[in-house]
Structure formats: C-alpha cells, structure tokens
Amino acid sequence: MAISEAQRQKIASYVRNYIIRTAQSFGHQNAVFRATARWTHTLNVVQNLQFILQGEGASAESRAVCEVAALFHDVDHYTVQLAYHAVRGAETATNFLKKESYDPDFVQRVAQTIREHHVDMDDEVPVDRQVQEIVDTRSFEARLLMDADTLDKIGVSNILQAVLSMGTTKRQLADAAKELTSGWPLQRAKLWKQLLTTSTGKALGEERYAFYEQFLRQVESEIVMDDPFPTSAQTQEVAQVS
DSSP, rough: OOHHHHHHHHHHHHHHHHHHHHHHHTTTTHHHHHHHHHHHHHHHHHHHHHHHHHHTTTOHHHHHHHHHHHHHTTTTTTSSGGGGHHHHHHHHHHHHHHHTOOOHHHHHHHHHHHHHHHHOTTTOOOOHHHHHHHHHHHHHHHHHHHHHHHHTSTTTHHHHHHHHHHSSSSOOOHHHHHHHTSSSSHHHHHHHHHTSHHHHHHHHHHHHHHHHHHHHHHHHHHHOOOOOOOHHHHHHHHHHHH
C-alpha cells in the first residue's frame, strides 16, 4: 500500500507531539530541547532512508513499511530504557495504526521493522560476526531502517553532535579542536560504519566517513592547538623544575 501525504503528515504530527510530551512527563532535563533534537534525528533517518530505498530498488510495499517505521522508530526513546525503546515503539505504532484502520498485515510489518531496528552490540563478540547475524536474522525492511539510523551517526551529524556535547562546559577553540582530533569521535564513526549491511548504506557510510576524515585533517591544518610561545608563568615553572 502507498502512504498518502495526508497520512504521512498525520503520523509525523503524532510522533513529534508524543516525543515532546513523553520527554516532559518522564521528567527529562531540558525536555523540549532534547525532544526536538530527537525529532531532528528522526527526520534525518527518514531522509537517509529515501537514499537507501532508491539504491536498493525496494518495492513500493517495502517503501511504505519503512517510511512509516522510520517515523515511529524512536517514538518511545524517553519512556523506557534504550534497550527496550524499539519494542515499546513497535507497540505504540501498532496502537496508532490500528486506530487509523491500516491493513493488519501492513501494521504487523511496520511493527516488526521497528522492533528489529535496534541491536545491543556485545563487546566480547567480533563485530563482523554480529553484523552477519543481523543479515541472517533481521528482515529486509529492518536492515534498511537500521542503515538509515546508523548513517545519522556518521559524518556531519557525528561532527555536530561531538561539538554540541562540548558546549556543556566553557572551552576555547583550540580545546575543541584537540578533542575532535583526539581520535575517539572518528573511532566511534568507524564502528558505526562497520554495522552497515546494505550496499547503498555501505557506500553512503564510506562517503560520509571520508568527509569526516578530511574535515579532521583540515582542522589539524588550520587550528593551532598548542601555543608555541609560553607565558612567563610557564617559563618560570620550567626553570624551577630544571
């Protein structure tokens, strides 16, 4: 079945309001700010999904399932612990879609896609083995959604999130540059890239990761991170140690 623009708008409005309302009712600090950020992530995932659906040649039915699942995939991000948000989100989506009289088979496929999109990785098991298990056990629609979700953690989004996380404390430009180029943000992006399972998702992941690497090289070439001219106090400290 195809999803009309009116249906898409109604789902989006419901999910956006639900995320804001639950963030507030569950007492999260800066609830509206955080919920708005979560909704922006949802929109990014929906956009990423369009690229993947096109690249993978998904059927009209799979497109409809994935589009609805993408809008609902993080709807319960604030109501339960992260490990359970996919299961709860599938329940919320099911309740909404049933009330709106969607086809039962379609509702079931959307719920399965949402339920399967989240995976808790095991640090004791090689990543490639876990990725293969995802390929072997998850539905095609779930893997499309997973890749769309993962792509939002690579590239520009990852960079901006890293910078925003530094905003909780006062930092100089050089300090921010040091942290960005310290290795951990790029290492995190590299791990996410390894989790992509579709051909289109992998290609987009490589493209975004390459941009991230280039951006960090540019940071290193443009920003002076260590002052080559010590202050008088620093000079005195060195003298005292000597």
